[in-house]
Amino acid sequence: xxxxxxxxxxxxxxxxxxxxxxxxxxxxxxxxxxxxxxxxxxxxxxxxxxxxxxxxxxxxxxxxxxxxxxxxxxxxxxxxxxxxxxxxxxxxxxxxxxxxxxxxxxxxxxxxxxxxxxxxxxxxxxxxxxxxxxxxxxxxxxxxxxxxxxxxxxxxxxxxxxxxxxxxxxxxxxxxxxxxxxxxxxxxxxxxxxxxxxxxxxxxxxxxxxxxxxx
Numbered sequence: 001x002x003x004x005x006x007x008x009x010x011x012x013x014x015x016x017x018x019x020x021x022x023x024x025x026x027x028x029x030x031x032x033x034x035x036x037x038x039x040x041x042x043x044x045x046x047x048x049x050x051x052x053x054x055x056x057x058x059x060x061x062x063x064x065x066x067x068x069x070x071x072x073x074x075x076x077x078x079x080x081x082x083x084x085x086x087x088x089x090x091x092x093x094x095x096x097x098x099x100x101x102x103x104x105x106x107x108x109x110x111x112x113x114x115x116x117x118x119x120x121x122x123x124x125x126x127x128x129x130x131x132x133x134x135x136x137x138x139x140x141x142x143x144x145x146x147x148x149x150x151x152x153x154x155x156x157x158x159x160x161x162x163x164x165x166x167x168x169x170x171x172x173x174x175x176x177x178x179x180x181x182x183x184x185x186x187x188x189x190x191x192x193x194x195x196x197x198x199x200x201x202x203x204x205x206x207x208x209x210x211x212x213x214x215x
Contacts, residue, residue, distance in 0.1 A: 003060060003061070006057055006121040007054045007057045010053050010054035017043050017050065018044055018051070020047075021043040021047060053116065053169075056110070056124075056157070059154055061124060061126070062123075063124060066191055069088065069127065070087060071188070071189055072086055072105070072130075072188045074098075074103065074185075074186050075184060076183075082099075082100075082182045083097055084130070084182075096148050098130070098131070100182070101133065101134055101181060102133040102135065102182060103132060103180060103182055104130070104177060104179035105130055105197060106129045106176065107125050107126065108159045109172070109192075110123060110162075111123045111173060111194060114168060116169040125192055126151045127150040129148060132145060158172070159172040173195065173196065177196075180199045180206075181209045181212070182209070183206065186205040187201075187205070
């Protein structure tokens with residue numbers, strides 16, 4: 001199921017459950033004791049949870065197998081200063097300056113399990129940040145670093161909430177980061193699957209940078 005359709009289904013389901021729960025509370029004589037009250041509360045919480053998932057889905061892009069989600073190209077401006085061009089899957093381009101010897105891309109991935117998984121909702125992803133890294137540990141600790149945010153912060157971030165509270169029916173994939181050396185004229189494709197990011201060198205400059213880096 002696409003994220004657009006899943007967002008509509010979950011939003012409608014959440015709204016209906018919340019409305020049904022509020023109708024119970026408007027007529028207290030319908031409540032037959034503590035158990036019914038807890039059941040109504042459960043309906044409200046379930047509806048609100050569905051609305052939170054739907055809200056987050058609208059901020060994530062559908063992940064269908066292994067796919068190229070971005071392209072990164074680097075151009076040297078000065079010693080350990082690089083102009084980096086990031087082109088994402090929606091064909092938008094961002095040009096920024098990074099400091100360091102390597103670039104690092106971070107993404108967040110959400111998978112769905114249990115009843116939500118039964119809807120066959122595809123995993124979702126967000127590109128979170130692009131940062132520069134130094135090969136020297138001393139520089140990494142003390143030298144100026146560049147970190148560029150790639151997405152807006154969510155008021156109710158399902159990924160962060162699952163990391164802290166281990167929420168039901170969702171799975172926030174951790175450790176979804178990749179990094180590569182920067183080299184003048186190098187171009188890399190960023191590919192993403194349900195398990196994380198992979199950087200693939202596209203041109204000779206990128207392949208040479210990786211070969212030199214591995215030595």
